[in-house]
Each structure stands twice: as structure tokens, then as C-alpha cells.
Amino acid sequence: MKIFSGPLSMFGAKAQIALLEKGIDATLVMVPYSTEAGYQPKHPDVLRINPKGQVPVLIDGDVEIYDSTQIFEYLEDQYPLPALWPREPGMRAAARRLELASDEVFFANVIKLMRSANSTPELRKAARANIAAYYRLMDDRLTGEQFISGSEFGYADIAFYMAQLFAAFLGAPMADDTPRLVEWQSRVTDRASVAAVAGAMARFIALNGMVVPNFLHELSKSPRSKSAAIQPEQASNKLEN
Ligand SMILES: N[C@@H](CCC(=O)N[C@@H](CS)C(=O)NCC(=O)O)C(=O)O
Missing domain, CATH: 1.20.1050.10 (Glutathione S-transferase Yfyf (Class Pi); Chain A, domain 2)
Structure with a gap:
């Protein structure tokens, strides 16, 4: 499985957290993003799959989908446990x-x-x-x-x-x-999934000289989590390397 996200993408982060919660092994592709230029240039797979050119995009074999909420629904159908929607x-x-x-x-x-x-x-x-x-x-x-x-x-x-x-x-x-x-x-x-994803985002915010929200201060200083099941394929934003 491959997930396309961005270092400051709140919608991409939603999908990343859900994958970690479900314990799914996925390759993380961070698309090019900078605070000056935004999401440019667009990743070719993102352009091919999402007519809106936005992340997150998910590829799971033949399944190619976009939109964080659509990704939630697919993950819940394909990987029901642990359940992330209530049962009733x-x-x-x-x-x-x-x-x-x-x-x-x-x-x-x-x-x-x-x-x-x-x-x-x-x-x-x-x-x-x-x-x-x-x-x-x-x-x-x-x-x-x-x-x-x-x-x-x-x-x-x-x-x-x-x-x-x-x-x-x-x-x-x-x-x-x-x-x-x-x-x-x-x-x-404090959840491992959230700490991994929000922590990486907090470090990106700090490295770019922006103000980190108070509740992320600790995470912005901690080293990258090794426990995350999502492995980065490429960190296109040089500030993330
Ligand atoms: N409704 C979409 C929104 C996706 C979205 O706005 N993605 C932003 C990043 S957080 C994006 O890729 N923006 C680049 C663009 O619009 O060109 C979702 O839930 O995935």
C-alpha cells in the first residue's frame, strides 16, 4: 500500500494516523511542498488519480482513491479491525x-x-x-x-x-x-499513531521557523518515531530530510 501525503497536510495526516491505528504497512510518499510555493510541483501519481490534484491519495493494488474520508471508508471495509467507526x-x-x-x-x-x-x-x-x-x-x-x-x-x-x-x-x-x-x-x-504523525508535522513547523502549538512542543523536539509502520519512500521537501 502507498499513501501520498504532505508535511503540512491536515487531510493527509488523517489518513496517515488511520493507517497507523490499523497497523497497516504502507509506504509514505511525501509530495513536494514548501511554505512559499505550496503543493508544487504536483506528484504525477496524485495528478493521475485525483482530478483535484490534492493529497491524500491511496494506492492499494488495483484500488486507487483520494479524499481522506473516502480513505477512512475503504480502510474500514478492507481492514475492519481495530474498528474506527462505532458498531451501532x-x-x-x-x-x-x-x-x-x-x-x-x-x-x-x-x-x-x-x-x-x-x-x-x-x-x-x-x-x-x-x-x-x-x-x-x-x-x-x-x-x-x-x-x-x-x-x-x-x-x-x-x-x-x-x-x-x-x-x-x-x-x-x-x-x-x-x-x-x-x-x-x-x-x-499521547497515542503512538498521533504522536508519530503530529510529531513529524511539529518538527516541520519548527524547522520552517513557524510557531509550534503549545501542546506539540515536546513532540517537536523528540526524535522521529521508529515504531511507525508507515515507512517514508521519499521526503521530497528537503527540510524534512
Ligand atoms: N476533502 C479533501 C481535501 C484535500 C486537501 O485539501 N488537500 C490539500 C492538502 S491538506 C491539498 O492537497 N492541497 C493542494 C491543492 O489544493 O492544490 C480530503 O479530505 O482529502
């Missing part, structure tokens, strides 16, 4: 809704904080307020639960972990008013 249909539907909302509702606000965003100070202020409100919503969900979609870690956690990592990176971290969510953040950061 109602809970499973709720987890899928949360995964979608994380990517499409919460992250839509995070995009407005990006330097390249066609945004105004008013829009950025509104985005920050929406982000804070979403944190409170997730904090409520964690009442009596360890994870976003119930008692087990899963795809809804992976999606929201990466989305909140980028919110924090762009200056909208959680505050004291969401203590359960802050605990969830450290519980998830």
Missing part, C-alpha cells in the same frame, strides 16, 4: 456526521485564518468566535465520554484532532473554558 448504526451515523462537520464546518472557519485567505478582520473575528463555540460543543460531547464519538477512539477523533491542530497553529487554540476537550487533546496526542 445510530452511533456510527453520528460519528460520520461529526467527522464531516469537523472537515466541512469547523475547518471552514480555520481556513478563514490562513494568510492566503480572502478574508477581512471582521470575517476573521467571526471565524474565531465560531471556532470557540465549536470547542464548547465538543467539550459538552465529552461529558462522561473519553472520545468524540463515544467510549472508543475513532475517525471522528482523528478528523477533529487534525482540524484543531491547525486552528491552534493559526492562533485559535482551546481556552480554559473547555477543560474536557483540553484533556481529550492530551489523551489523543
